[in-house]
Amino acid sequence: MTDVFHHSWLGGLFGDDEMAAIWSAESQLANMLRFEAAWSRALGRAGLVNATAANATAEAILTVKPDIAELRDGTARDGVPVPALVAAVKHALPGADNSVHQGATSQDVIDTALALSLRATSDLFLARIAALEAALHGLADKFGRNTMMGRTRMQAAVPIRVADHIDAWSGPLARHGARIADIRPRVEQLQFGGAAGNRAAVGDAAPAIAKSLATDLGLANPPRAWHAERDGVAEYGALLSLLTGALGKMGQDICLMAQRGIDEIRIRGSGGSSAMPHKQNPIPAEILVTLARFNATLVSGLHHSLVHEQERSGAAWALEWMILPQMAEATARALTLATSLTEHTEVMGR
Numbered sequence: 001m002t003d004v005f006h007h008s009w010l011g012g013l014f015g016d017d018e019m020a021a022i023w024s025a026e027s028q029l030a031n032m033l034r035f036e037a038a039w040s041r042a043l044g045r046a047g048l049v050n051a052t053a054a055n056a057t058a059e060a061i062l063t064v065k066p067d068i069a070e071l072r073d074g075t076a077r078d079g080v081p082v083p084a085l086v087a088a089v090k091h092a093l094p095g096a097d098n099s100v101h102q103g104a105t106s107q108d109v110i111d112t113a114l115a116l117s118l119r120a121t122s123d124l125f126l127a128r129i130a131a132l133e134a135a136l137h138g139l140a141d142k143f144g145r146n147t148m149m150g151r152t153r154m155q156a157a158v159p160i161r162v163a164d165h166i167d168a169w170s171g172p173l174a175r176h177g178a179r180i181a182d183i184r185p186r187v188e189q190l191q192f193g194g195a196a197g198n199r200a201a202v203g204d205a206a207p208a209i210a211k212s213l214a215t216d217l218g219l220a221n222p223p224r225a226w227h228a229e230r231d232g233v234a235e236y237g238a239l240l241s242l243l244t245g246a247l248g249k250m251g252q253d254i255c256l257m258a259q260r261g262i263d264e265i266r267i268r269g270s271g272g273s274s275a276m277p278h279k280q281n282p283i284p285a286e287i288l289v290t291l292a293r294f295n296a297t298l299v300s301g302l303h304h305s306l307v308h309e310q311e312r313s314g315a316a317w318a319l320e321w322m323i324l325p326q327m328a329e330a331t332a333r334a335l336t337l338a339t340s341l342t343e344h345t346e347v348m349g350r
Contacts, residue, residue, distance in 0.1 A: 019332035031113035111191035146349030193225025248292025
């Protein structure tokens with residue numbers, strides 16, 4: 001692996017196994033197969049194919065094991081893995097052609113898989129935000145009555161309580177948790193539009209199919225496809241940058257508090273130096289700053305991906321695939337680091 005999240009040693013700084021699993025190829029494939037199974041069931045429920053046969057096909061789809069090399073080659077050829085995936089399903093289930101993928105399009109499959117990934121991502125974020133809030137409350141209980149110097153514009157101002165400083169770290173977390181809860185219905189949405197986004201291939205059965213799909217997959221059921229309307233994805237990425245930005249502020253504060261001569265915080269297990277054994281470098285706090293800056297740079301890329309031409313864009317769409325998983329993993333890692341820093345704080349204030 002060449003990216004820092006899965007690099008052999010840099011992954012120790014930046015990687016997050018739980019989030020990596022959510023966005024892994026294996027999870028994406030499972031989500032795409034879930035869509036195809038739900039699609040077959042929906043066709044049967046709508047009376048477009050034999051319902052009994054469609055249900056049997058749906059169960060069988062979930063057991064299909066496509067050849068990953070064929071999916072890779074198919075993606076290089078077609079720009080998406082879905083044609084190769086559908087071919088693999090039909091090859092594994094001969095005779096089920098009329099209840100496999102008929103009336104759907106590749107973007108329906110991939111974007112619905114994205115929505116399922118975002119649901120799991122938000123679940124993980126909310127759990128970690130709650131854990132960090134609890135850890136910060138514990139820190140305030142332990143050291144909150146201590147004093148420290150309040151500083152404005154990097155200069156000493158007046159003494160404050162440690163609790164005042166911690167409040168500036170914990171306050172944004174509740175707001176960001178509320179933002180995640182608020183955005184979920186806008187991004188955890190079924191994608192169903194068919195070839196050109198108007199659901200024409202299934203005619204009058206479209207509402208029934210959409211309802212069946214959304215119910216099966218546990219997703220919101222929007223009134224139309226959002227193939228070229230990517231504001232929800234961009235908004236989600238912006239929210240991740242807000243969250244890592246808040247954690248970056250915490251990391252920056254800790255770096256400054258840990259300076260020799262200021263010594264307002266001591267973190268157990270801080271990093272050592274190969275040349276200066278007397279040093280304890282605030283490595284996790286520094287990485288919080290790095291991850292905040294990383295996500296801030298990627299937000300602009302997601303905003304570029306808003307520009308979809310006509311009914312579908314390949315270029316803008318693919319940009320999301322490159323950016324959003326990295327932002328999610330950076331955010332997950334930041335939350336874990338911030339909680340660990342809090343739990344390993346041995347001294348704060350005076």
